[in-house]
Amino acid sequence: MAGLRKQGVNGKESRLRLLNAAAEEFALNGFYQTKISSIVARAGLTQPAFYLYFESKEAAFAELVDDFRKGINQVVRDSHIQPGKSNADLKQAVVLSLEQIYRYLADNPALTRIGFYQSTESVRIKAEVARLMERNLIEEQHFGYYRHDLDTEFTAECLLGIIERLTLIKLLPGREGPSQLAQRTQDLFFHGILDRHYEEDGRK
Amino acid sequence: MAGLRKQGVNGKESRLRLLNAAAEEFALNGFYQTKISSIVARAGLTQPAFYLYFESKEAAFAELVDDFRKGINQVVRDSHIQPGKSNADLKQAVVLSLEQIYRYLADNPALTRIGFYQSTESVRIKAEVARLMERNLIEEQHFGYYRHDLDTEFTAECLLGIIERLTLIKLLPGREGPSQLAQRTQDLFFHGILDRHYEEDGRK
Amino acid sequence: MAGLRKQGVNGKESRLRLLNAAAEEFALNGFYQTKISSIVARAGLTQPAFYLYFESKEAAFAELVDDFRKGINQVVRDSHIQPGKSNADLKQAVVLSLEQIYRYLADNPALTRIGFYQSTESVRIKAEVARLMERNLIEEQHFGYYRHDLDTEFTAECLLGIIERLTLIKLLPGREGPSQLAQRTQDLFFHGILDRHYEEDGRK
Amino acid sequence: MAGLRKQGVNGKESRLRLLNAAAEEFALNGFYQTKISSIVARAGLTQPAFYLYFESKEAAFAELVDDFRKGINQVVRDSHIQPGKSNADLKQAVVLSLEQIYRYLADNPALTRIGFYQSTESVRIKAEVARLMERNLIEEQHFGYYRHDLDTEFTAECLLGIIERLTLIKLLPGREGPSQLAQRTQDLFFHGILDRHYEEDGRK
DNA sequence: AATGAATGAGAGTTCATTCAT
DNA sequence: GATGAATGAACTCTCATTCAT
Numbered sequence: 001m002a003g004l005r006k007q008g009v010n011g012k013e014s015r016l017r018l019l020n021a022a023a024e025e026f027a028l029n030g031f032y033q034t035k036i037s038s039i040v041a042r043a044g045l046t047q048p049a050f051y052l053y054f055e056s057k058e059a060a061f062a063e064l065v066d067d068f069r070k071g072i073n074q075v076v077r078d079s080h081i082q083p084g085k086s087n088a089d090l091k092q093a094v095v096l097s098l099e100q101i102y103r104y105l106a107d108n109p110a111l112t113r114i115g116f117y118q119s120t121e122s123v124r125i126k127a128e129v130a131r132l133m134e135r136n137l138i139e140e141q142h143f144g145y146y147r148h149d150l151d152t153e154f155t156a157e158c159l160l161g162i163i164e165r166l167t168l169i170k171l172l173p174g175r176e177g178p179s180q181l182a183q184r185t186q187d188l189f190f191h192g193i194l195d196r197h198y199e200e201d202g203r204k
Numbered sequence: 205m206a207g208l209r210k211q212g213v214n215g216k217e218s219r220l221r222l223l224n225a226a227a228e229e230f231a232l233n234g235f236y237q238t239k240i241s242s243i244v245a246r247a248g249l250t251q252p253a254f255y256l257y258f259e260s261k262e263a264a265f266a267e268l269v270d271d272f273r274k275g276i277n278q279v280v281r282d283s284h285i286q287p288g289k290s291n292a293d294l295k296q297a298v299v300l301s302l303e304q305i306y307r308y309l310a311d312n313p314a315l316t317r318i319g320f321y322q323s324t325e326s327v328r329i330k331a332e333v334a335r336l337m338e339r340n341l342i343e344e345q346h347f348g349y350y351r352h353d354l355d356t357e358f359t360a361e362c363l364l365g366i367i368e369r370l371t372l373i374k375l376l377p378g379r380e381g382p383s384q385l386a387q388r389t390q391d392l393f394f395h396g397i398l399d400r401h402y403e404e405d406g407r408k
Numbered sequence: 409m410a411g412l413r414k415q416g417v418n419g420k421e422s423r424l425r426l427l428n429a430a431a432e433e434f435a436l437n438g439f440y441q442t443k444i445s446s447i448v449a450r451a452g453l454t455q456p457a458f459y460l461y462f463e464s465k466e467a468a469f470a471e472l473v474d475d476f477r478k479g480i481n482q483v484v485r486d487s488h489i490q491p492g493k494s495n496a497d498l499k500q501a502v503v504l505s506l507e508q509i510y511r512y513l514a515d516n517p518a519l520t521r522i523g524f525y526q527s528t529e530s531v532r533i534k535a536e537v538a539r540l541m542e543r544n545l546i547e548e549q550h551f552g553y554y555r556h557d558l559d560t561e562f563t564a565e566c567l568l569g570i571i572e573r574l575t576l577i578k579l580l581p582g583r584e585g586p587s588q589l590a591q592r593t594q595d596l597f598f599h600g601i602l603d604r605h606y607e608e609d610g611r612k
Numbered sequence: 613m614a615g616l617r618k619q620g621v622n623g624k625e626s627r628l629r630l631l632n633a634a635a636e637e638f639a640l641n642g643f644y645q646t647k648i649s650s651i652v653a654r655a656g657l658t659q660p661a662f663y664l665y666f667e668s669k670e671a672a673f674a675e676l677v678d679d680f681r682k683g684i685n686q687v688v689r690d691s692h693i694q695p696g697k698s699n700a701d702l703k704q705a706v707v708l709s710l711e712q713i714y715r716y717l718a719d720n721p722a723l724t725r726i727g728f729y730q731s732t733e734s735v736r737i738k739a740e741v742a743r744l745m746e747r748n749l750i751e752e753q754h755f756g757y758y759r760h761d762l763d764t765e766f767t768a769e770c771l772l773g774i775i776e777r778l779t780l781i782k783l784l785p786g787r788e789g790p791s792q793l794a795q796r797t798q799d800l801f802f803h804g805i806l807d808r809h810y811e812e813d814g815r816k
Numbered sequence: 817a818a819t820g821a822a823t824g825a826g827a828g829t830t831c832a833t834t835c836a837t
Numbered sequence: 838g839a840t841g842a843a844t845g846a847a848c849t850c851t852c853a854t855t856c857a858t
Contacts, residue, residue, distance in 0.1 A: 623821060
């Protein structure tokens, strides 16, 4: 009889398989429509095994949400721009920053669906992300990159709104990739943010 | 003992009370966490009364979602701009359009929460809204209001993303009103849309 | 507003309509699957009207059952044969008796379905019918019509079983009429009942 | 507290206990008046356990009905008579056949009540049984056992009607056993079936 | 480490029945 | 005589969770 055990000779692997299965199911069907039975089926295990590694359905979901929260926070935190860039370099740097954010989301589609679109926590997560984005904006504004009358909080929220929407309808379905989206987001967004062109505009 | 039967002598009124109660509950707790018992309690009726007016929990939810869908579609459809406007008039017209959209959302907070943030249909609803917005953008682009290289589909999605986010964190919590949000949305958004300043910018 | 009342200006008619509707529904769907709402719908009335004329669903059903019970009892009681018949006359008399029974069943299909095949009371009803049939058999046996070693109780039960079955699959679906069924029932049944008949018959 | 979990270490046993319990309850109270709670109580389990083994109340009922259908069909199919029998042997063979049928019914009283007297399917089941009986009758008629003008379909239905009735009032209540009933059924029935038997018999 | 078997708790839904007019 | 509106009381079924091995 021994040896028939499915696999995961060490529990770590089973735990991981369960977590991944849970992520897929939650992402696909949401929290309430996801049954433990589906998760364990996907993981090739049985229901009691689930409770060997997770306190409850809620706990597993919360863990996934938290994983996403940490990941996206890190990426956004890292996506600030250095000072002393020329105009062209700034654009490129911003595109790169956005690309890294989109890339993280694209690389973790299930987590993204859960953390951004399914979880109740999504509100808090997005609030955090918005705050981090604002922090970057403020810094970059200090570097003279953006006009001085910019409402950074408002701007950050709008940027997040755009990213959120594009991620859902372009990125996750694979209709557009991170770099293209980053480019287009910057393009649209910049011409309302960037100080310089307004000057010239206002000049007239 | 007499007179214990609840009011709503008119069935229509009972139905309405139930629908409103359902809207509140669904908006507050989402579909799955909302129990019929809570809805009828809020409406001052009993569970069978609910089934007097609705096929099922799903049907009631769907009705609310559809109400929202129709409402928002109408508002967005009506929010297109007339041709022949001067630059200043255009801005004002756009602000007005946005304001009407925000106002509809603000006036129907429960429906908005349900149709935009709770329902599975939200994906389809937003897709429709985006399409209607794009239709307006295309028309307005023809009037010469926006630059000609604008990707209207992309732009519409971004605008929707912004509205979506601002509605959730500014409008529904009552932190900002429709007119203020409309003004600020237009302000940020416009300077990436407007044809004129790009010209001069590009000129350089 | 007056005069719009469906009809049944006098309640007797309404009661009758309800009873007939109930009979149809019960016959078609059985007691448990028949809903008051279906009955009143068929009768063109409303649910409270039902309770104007009947104590309960059970009471209405019981009334129908009892109607059937009385009717079939009467018919069976009346179907005994007179003494002093010749062989050929006897046959004809028995056929007539059976025909009257079948005719009653055919004329009251809904009641028959209810009283014979749906009701819990059917057991008691059939027991009564069997007892009445036996009583007739005993009498007729005394007249010398049947062999003397006939177990009348057993015979009555068998006859009832045959009638019951033929009614269900031949009579009620309209595949055979009362007179034909009576003839054939007598034919089959008689040649096991009649004393020495085959002898004489075969002799010829 | 430990050890309160019910037995049935083997799931098959639990399933069987549930099925038997269901059979008893259905036989006793019919489909609609039988509650899952009664079934599981009788089986010493809880309600969810029922759904571990059966799709629904309907499914469990249907399974029992089908068990009966298969069983009775098999028995009736097997109850045909071999050719080449003498008159006395034929009688004995027929009695044996009938006895096997009665015995199956007596041995499975709950199934019989369900399949013959409770189920909606009973109509179809009896139709099948009648057809099988007719098939046997036709064959036996070919062997010259019965008169040639016998309407086999009609005869089969009558035989079934008799069996049905005797089963209900004699066999299931234990008032008469299979062999006695078989004997008496054959006796009554035969003298209408057997070709010219009475003639020769009476002659002597 | 893993599982077969079982359950507590509750949700949605149905239906006979009644109140007030 | 009749009805629109409402309800009490059940019942089936589901699902996260746990026991015993």
